Amino acid sequence: MVQKYKFLTEVELEFMTQLWELGQGTVRDLLDTLSPDRPLAYTSGATIMRILEQKEFVTSTKVGKTFIYHPVLTKDAYQTRSIKNLSEKLFDNTPASLVARLVNDSDLSPEALDAIRTLIDKRLKDDNS
Amino acid sequence: MITASTVFDAYLDVNALLLLACTACFATGYALRFVGLGHTVLAQLRMMRATFLAVVISPFIVIVFMAVVQNGYILPDSVPNLSDFIVAQYLHGAFEMNPTALENLLSVRSQTASAFFETHDAVGVPVVALLVAGIVVFGLRLALSILRLRRMIRDSYAWRRFGSLHLRLSDEISVPFSTRSLRNRFVVLPSAMITRNADLRITLAHEIQHLRQNDVTWEIFLEALRPLFFWNPAFYLWKRRVEQLRELSCDRQVMMSRGYKVAEYCDCLINVCQNSLKPRPLFAVDVPVVALVRIENRLFAQRSAKLLKNRLFSLIEGKAERNPTQVFLLLGLPMLALTLTASLAIQKPSDWSQDRLMLSTIINLERIHTTNATPTFGVPSY
Numbered sequence: 001m002v003q004k005y006k007f008l009t010e011v012e013l014e015f016m017t018q019l020w021e022l023g024q025g026t027v028r029d030l031l032d033t034l035s036p037d038r039p040l041a042y043t044s045g046a047t048i049m050r051i052l053e054q055k056e057f058v059t060s061t062k063v064g065k066t067f068i069y070h071p072v073l074t075k076d077a078y079q080t081r082s083i084k085n086l087s088e089k090l091f092d093n094t095p096a097s098l099v100a101r102l103v104n105d106s107d108l109s110p111e112a113l114d115a116i117r118t119l120i121d122k123r124l125k126d127d128n129s
Numbered sequence: 130m131i132t133a134s135t136v137f138d139a140y141l142d143v144n145a146l147l148l149l150a151c152t153a154c155f156a157t158g159y160a161l162r163f164v165g166l167g168h169t170v171l172a173q174l175r176m177m178r179a180t181f182l183a184v185v186i187s188p189f190i191v192i193v194f195m196a197v198v199q200n201g202y203i204l205p206d207s208v209p210n211l212s213d214f215i216v217a218q219y220l221h222g223a224f225e226m227n228p229t230a231l232e233n234l235l236s237v238r239s240q241t242a243s244a245f246f247e248t249h250d251a252v253g254v255p256v257v258a259l260l261v262a263g264i265v266v267f268g269l270r271l272a273l274s275i276l277r278l279r280r281m282i283r284d285s286y287a288w289r290r291f292g293s294l295h296l297r298l299s300d301e302i303s304v305p306f307s308t309r310s311l312r313n314r315f316v317v318l319p320s321a322m323i324t325r326n327a328d329l330r331i332t333l334a335h336e337i338q339h340l341r342q343n344d345v346t347w348e349i350f351l352e353a354l355r356p357l358f359f360w361n362p363a364f365y366l367w368k369r370r371v372e373q374l375r376e377l378s379c380d381r382q383v384m385m386s387r388g389y390k391v392a393e394y395c396d397c398l399i400n401v402c403q404n405s406l407k408p409r410p411l412f413a414v415d416v417p418v419v420a421l422v423r424i425e426n427r428l429f430a431q432r433s434a435k436l437l438k439n440r441l442f443s444l445i446e447g448k449a450e451r452n453p454t455q456v457f458l459l460l461g462l463p464m465l466a467l468t469l470t471a472s473l474a475i476q477k478p479s480d481w482s483q484d485r486l487m488l489s490t491i492i493n494l495e496r497i498h499t500t501n502a503t504p505t506f507g508v509p510s511y
Contacts, residue, residue, distance in 0.1 A: 007300075009300055009320055009321055010321070011321065011323070011324050012320075040324060041326060044323050044324055044326070047288060047298070047323050048323060050286075050288070051286045051288075051298060051320060054286045054287065055286070
């Protein structure tokens with residue numbers, strides 16, 4: 001059976017981004033790092049973290065009355081998962097089309113294109129060796 | 130012994146009765162609006178539900194009533210019968226019609242049942258086959274919708290639990306809804322709503338009110354009966370009207386008990402609609418749930434928009450419904466009496482009444498007259 005991966009909603013991604021940066025943290029820690037123009041109740045933050053735990057993105061340990069959350073999935077792993085999903089859904093499962101779209105983007109600077117070329121060359125060299 | 134013909138007869142009776150009850154309830158609704166009592170939504174909702182229940186159980190009530198008549202507790206002559214009434218009116222000259230045509234009209238139901246189950250005629254068999262196929266298809270749709278609902282609930286995330294009430298959050302939905310199983314009740318909210326505190330509070334209050342009013346149980350009951358009434362337009366009209374009344378009544382109850390601001394409540398309804406504006410497949414299978422707002426595909430989008438407009442107007446108008454129980458009794462009791470009397474009146478007459486004998490005699494005399502008037506009959510060929 002094909003495993004169905006879970007993805008993050010917008011607000012969950014905000015929380016995960018903060019948690020990836022902090023390494024671990026409580027709901028209060030995460031709320032403090034959010035933008036001040038985004039007031040969020042403590043209970044809402046706690047609910048979001050509980051959902052992330054059910055989605056198996058984080059685990060928690062109880063210290064006294066507080067839960068400390070740790071990311072289970074790394075940011076890189078989630079990026080890979082998201083790109084794969086994007087490639088499957090929007091680019092007919094052909095990663096070349098995805099890269100072509102990215103490279104053809106006129107906003108991409110020559111430096112960024114060079115970096116992409118270096119990455120591809122490195123990957124090809126690694127595969128050959 | 131209960132034969133297929135008897136069951137089919139009862140099935141036709143229930144459908145005919147639903148059509149009659151639907152007409153009567155809609156007429157009552159129009160009359161109430163005409164006299165300025167259109168805001169009595171809870172009383173009307175209860176009336177429609179009680180009448181629907183009476184229609185569905187009417188075959189059993191008829192069986193019990195007939196048993197009572199057969200045991201001599203009630204005189205057979207005192208049982209109203211529609212066809213006997215029509216024949217009596219005909220004989221008294223209330224209307225003019227060819228007697229044979231009248232006889233054919235009165236026996237159309239028994240002839241239909243006979244055509245379907247006894248004579249197996251060329252029209253009857255395909256019609257029964259279509260009916261059975263429709264019931265099977267709609268039954269399968271119902272099973273599919275239950276499976277889809279189970280999957281939606283399984284894939285959602287537990288938020289809170291109060292006894293048998295489960296509050297869950299889902300990434301897949303954009304419109305909050307409530308539903309239930311035999312033991313548990315569920316309120317499922319879009320997970321994105323968690324950051325909108327005002328909407329969250331109003332939505333929760335609204336969905337819990339639906340569960341309190343047994344709206345969810347009624348929705349499941351109506352959806353379970355849809356395969357049996359799939360061809361009957363009265364069923365769809367009925368369901369649509371019940372949905373309207375249910376939402377109007379729920380909005381009012383929540384506003385009265387929680388004291389939310391009208392603008393805040395209207396904002397919440399519009400926000401949910403706005404977040405749900407994405408194309409739906411034309412033949413999407415509806416799941417048996419009670420949603421905060423109804424979102425339909427392009428074909429029926431106008432209906433959803435009209436319902437939302439009515440809800441917003443009703444909230445802004447803010448007319449309080451006084452004594453809903455008394456109004457319900459005032460409306461519901463005559464409606465129930467009418468439904469149950471009609472269910473008895475549309476039964477086949479148990480015996481040949483004097484009027485029926487008279488009609489039969491008239492038909493026979495007409496036949497003899499026609500035969501005698503035929504010039505070739507009785508004339509020797511030599």
